[in-house]
Amino acid sequence: MTIYDIAKEAGVSASTVSRVINNKPGVRKETKKKIQQLLAKYNYSPNEAARGLVTQASKIIGILVDDIRTIHHTDGAYIIERELVKLGYCCIIFNTGTDEASKANYINILKRRRVEGAVLIGSSFQVKAVEQAIKKYLSDTPIVMANGYLDLPNVYGILADEQNGVANCVKLLFDKGYRRPAFVIDLHTPSNLAKKAGFEQAVQSLAPGEEILVYETERTLQGGYKVTQKIVRERPDVDGIIYAVDLLAAAGTRALIDMAISIPEQVAVIGIDNSIYAEICNPKLTSLDNKLLNLSMTAAHNLISALNGKQPNKKILIFSSIEERETT
Amino acid sequence: MTIYDIAKEAGVSASTVSRVINNKPGVRKETKKKIQQLLAKYNYSPNEAARGLVTQASKIIGILVDDIRTIHHTDGAYIIERELVKLGYCCIIFNTGTDEASKANYINILKRRRVEGAVLIGSSFQVKAVEQAIKKYLSDTPIVMANGYLDLPNVYGILADEQNGVANCVKLLFDKGYRRPAFVIDLHTPSNLAKKAGFEQAVQSLAPGEEILVYETERTLQGGYKVTQKIVRERPDVDGIIYAVDLLAAAGTRALIDMAISIPEQVAVIGIDNSIYAEICNPKLTSLDNKLLNLSMTAAHNLISALNGKQPNKKILIFSSIEERETT
DNA sequence: GGGAATTATGATATCGATTGCAATTCTAGT
DNA sequence: ACTAGAATTGCAATCGATATCATAATTCCC
16 A cells, blocks of 8 residues: 555545645645545555655664673663654664674664664774774764774764773772782673773782782683682682673672682672672672663763764763672 | 766666676676676665665564563564574564553554564563554564464464463472462563463362462562562461562562571472573572573574465464472 | 677666645635 | 635656666677
8 A cells, every 4th residue: 555546546646645644734624634534544654665765864773782682781772772762763773793794794784774873782892893884884874882982973982981990899899808809801892801901900009019810701600600610719819809790790609609608708799780680699799880771871862962963972981880789 | 875876987777787786697797897896996885775665675574572671582582683684684673661552553663664574572462452453554464473472364473381381380399398389470461371370270270279379569679579578478388489580589589588588498489481580599590491592483483484485383382391490 | 791599788667755846726805 | 807825736856776678789600
């Protein structure tokens, strides 16, 4: 059922039907009524692709996430979708994986769909390959990065200040009398590297000359469990462990309990993200709240501003706080 | 940069450029090479909307979720997106909320975008308003429901057999010597009502004449915590609690611990979904594994079959199993 | 070398909308 | 009743691709 079919049955031209659909003035009341009845009768729905072609507006926003399952990213996608739908946009969403080349490929897909804006969620987009792809394909589409930044004219970044956040975690440990902290990292994303840098910086300033203990593992419960066992085995003097994400901290907590190590008396645990995992965990995790929700909200609103022709801040830093619970 | 711009600069017609883009035969090698160079030079990307208009194929799949944040739904969306992108589709995703009328509205949006298929994730879509909207707008688009079913010719349902699943949970409790089970429900979705029915049926058959204890709460940690306190207060004889979702069970576990009730000696706890929450929780939750991942995979594959013109099973039942951990 | 068969290319219609401008109808004022 | 001006309505171009069919250019074979 197209606009022409409706027009023919109503005995008018397509232009008139179009005017009715879009609520434009200049249609006689009776004509309008008759057309509206036909539209309802046939459940007419305009073809947005055809409409977009002539109006040069796809009304599509692209969302790229490296993995939609990771819990805090989901919150971001939720908020962004909710805000944009209100304005008549629809969101196409892609899981890009962590591979740089495939991320670039998804940028191209966004171009083919002629998105009017894009949101890249996660620090892993803060890489050369993505920068080049944006320059190549999406150089005049507003792009908001949630927890990332690239120095391009059409990119607006919102960043969690994770380096200082983690440094503050170390400070908290020292304030409470802990003396030998370790840090567990999983992926080498820009975000995680910033956390690591914060850890190193804080240890150097609070315990100059002290060895900096950084351990690596994969982002799974098994990974968190095993690396914790390893830390205890290799360095029994460690009395505080900071994990790059809550998931790992939750697994680490369990490992410590299974080794009959008391938390927080013998070893303190701090997670990052202040996600629901931190609250489900028993004991409840102390966690660095990097305000990811706030970050997503800001991303959504910045994109909306940009879509309305305003110029949002190029780069916003969002400060974190520590939510102390039962593991420190 | 359109196909005409490329054609003009190459000194050929748009048809020829189109042939090159789509790798169709009938273009001389040198011509092809020259055009490809120009395409690369100008980073040409075809306009998918224009292409879709003439080919009558949007290459868009619609995904409707009531709330993308709920963890197992995210897994479903992840798998479906990943499988469909491989085939050149892109997914538009909407959080519909729980309201029936707005769900119907989203069905209309899918029609406007001329989706070639749709996936409805969550049992809350199994309602009259959605059925009518599908009949009205999407009656010849294949629709797959993940954990739901509607009796329409173009709808393919995959359902978790939650009723029997929960009944088996009750049986497990009785087998282990527990005698007074309670059930905690949050939303009144078709899925939850099936769980409740399974609970009632099992209690009636295993302990005829016994009172059936069903408690309601909201789907939050606070909700799970408070309702558990209430159960213990009102019915200290309850020795096993089944929660409609793991999240509530995790909160309930903590409530029991805080009341110095030992798990599983005094009270057993069973969650549903066998999600990561069950493993993070300490003690680790025994949980009904309703194979949501399997369900999502099946949904994705059924949709792909339907897109390829095959006729998938109209209604598939997926059986559950119980993952026993530390709370029974 | 000439005509048939084959290959390469282009002209044009089409998909389903919107939109500027022209044409028609209506209303009102004298 | 006649005409200016306003209100309706329609024509035709356009958006950026694809696809059919006709035509032009090659190749092949005897």
